[in-house]
Amino acid sequence: MVNKRVVVIGAGVSGLSTATLLLQQEKEIKVHLVAKHFPEDLSGEYTSPWSGAYWRNYATEDDIRQQVTINPSAYLNYLLNTFISLGGTTQHVSLSHLNECIGSDTDVVINCSGIHAGTLGCVEDPEVYPARGQTVIVQLPQDYVNWAFFRHCAGSSNTWSDNMTYVIPRENGEVVLGGTFNEHNYSTDVDDNIAEAIIQRCLATPSEKFDKKLLICHNYGHGGAGFQSSYGTAKHVIEIMKEMLEKQENESNKC
Ligand SMILES: Cc1cc2nc3c(=O)[nH]c(=O)nc-3n(C[C@H](O)[C@H](O)[C@H](O)COP(=O)(O)OP(=O)(O)OC[C@H]3O[C@@H](n4cnc5c(N)ncnc54)[C@H](O)[C@@H]3O)c2cc1C
Numbered sequence: 428m429v430n431k432r433v434v435v436i437g438a439g440v441s442g443l444s445t446a447t448l449l450l451q452q453e454k455e456i457k458v459h460l461v462a463k464h465f466p467e468d469l470s471g472e473y474t475s476p477w478s479g480a481y482w483r484n485y486a487t488e489d490d491i492r493q494q495v496t497i498n499p500s501a502y503l504n505y506l507l508n509t510f511i512s513l514g515g516t517t518q519h520v521s522l523s524h525l526n527e528c529i530g531s532d533t534d535v536v537i538n539c540s541g542i543h544a545g546t547l548g549c550v551e552d553p554e555v556y557p558a559r560g561q562t563v564i565v566q567l568p569q570d571y572v573n574w575a576f577f578r579h580c581a582g583s584s585n586t587w588s589d590n591m592t593y594v595i596p597r598e599n600g601e602v603v604l605g606g607t608f609n610e611h612n613y614s615t616d617v618d619d620n621i622a623e624a625i626i627q628r629c630l631a632t633p634s635e636k637f638d639k640k641l642l643i644c645h646n647y648g649h650g651g652a653g654f655q656s657s658y659g660t661a662k663h664v665i666e667i668m669k670e671m672l673e674k675q676e677n678e679s680n681k682c
Contacts, residue, residue, distance in 0.1 A: 438517070446510050481575060482655045496575055524548030535668055544645070550645070561605075561617065567601075642675065
């Protein structure tokens with residue numbers, strides 16, 4: 428890993444976790460993070476700031492001690508600041524093709540472009556699609572709600588659709604009421620009828636080729652669990668990257 432130059436695409440929870448963990452684990456590498464959106468941005472194209480950011484251990488259904496709620500804005504800024512303090516560099520850029528972030532000295536690209544993995548040139552993964560999530564955020568006195576609730580029932584089409592109900596309190600008194608999970612729906616418009624229904628539900632419930640040999644690792648497609656899985660998937664993608672680099676080096680030493 429010494430002197431390797433890694434480019435991470437994406438400053439959502441996946442990209443920031445991966446880039447930060449990489450610098451925490453490997454002291455002598457350079458990590459450059461490129462993204463169209465950073466934590467200060469709010470855009471329908473950038474999922475992480477809108478997240479409920481609830482972490483729940485699916486192994487123990489009713490154990491409240493196994494649940495953590497995260498404030499996405501605070502956490503994304505924490506990750507970005509940690510990344511920069513460890514020597515990471517950033518660049519605001521909107522890429523149309525993966526090769527636009529590849530320099531002559533780039534050894535690895537880690538792609539954390541989220542939903543855009545479907546359109547980013549050279550990735551264009553046809554299996555990536557959005558799921559529209561609408562929530563209502565209410566401001567209540569701190570600790571007014573000190574429990575989280577999550578329940579989903581299959582709708583008529585056997586999907587989560589509009590029948591998901593959740594309540595996620597944050598440390599600053601914000602409470603996220605949810606929600607929807609409409610697959611293949613690209614709309615970012617707020618639907619007032621859906622907002623009203625959410626409130627009522629919550630109230631009612633307690634390749635292309637490059638000239639240079641380059642390694643590309645993908646870390647996207649976490650659906651409704653990107654925050655929950657961010658640390659684990661970041662660790663995993665770094666392990667894969669190291670294995671592949673070691674393999675490459677062993678092969679080139681043989682030649
Ligand atoms: C309403 C809602 C509630 C949710 N609740 C939870 C929850 O309770 N728990 C949980 O674990 N998860 C939850 N999720 C899911 C979670 O928010 C996502 O899985 C996660 O935010 C995805 O993060 P990401 O980093 O992969 O993508 P994003 O946050 O979308 O980040 C993608 C990054 O890539 C950059 N990028 C993409 N394409 C390009 C390009 N061409 N050029 C330059 N930059 C590019 C973007 O600018 C951005 O920086 C929820 C989601 C929603 C919508």
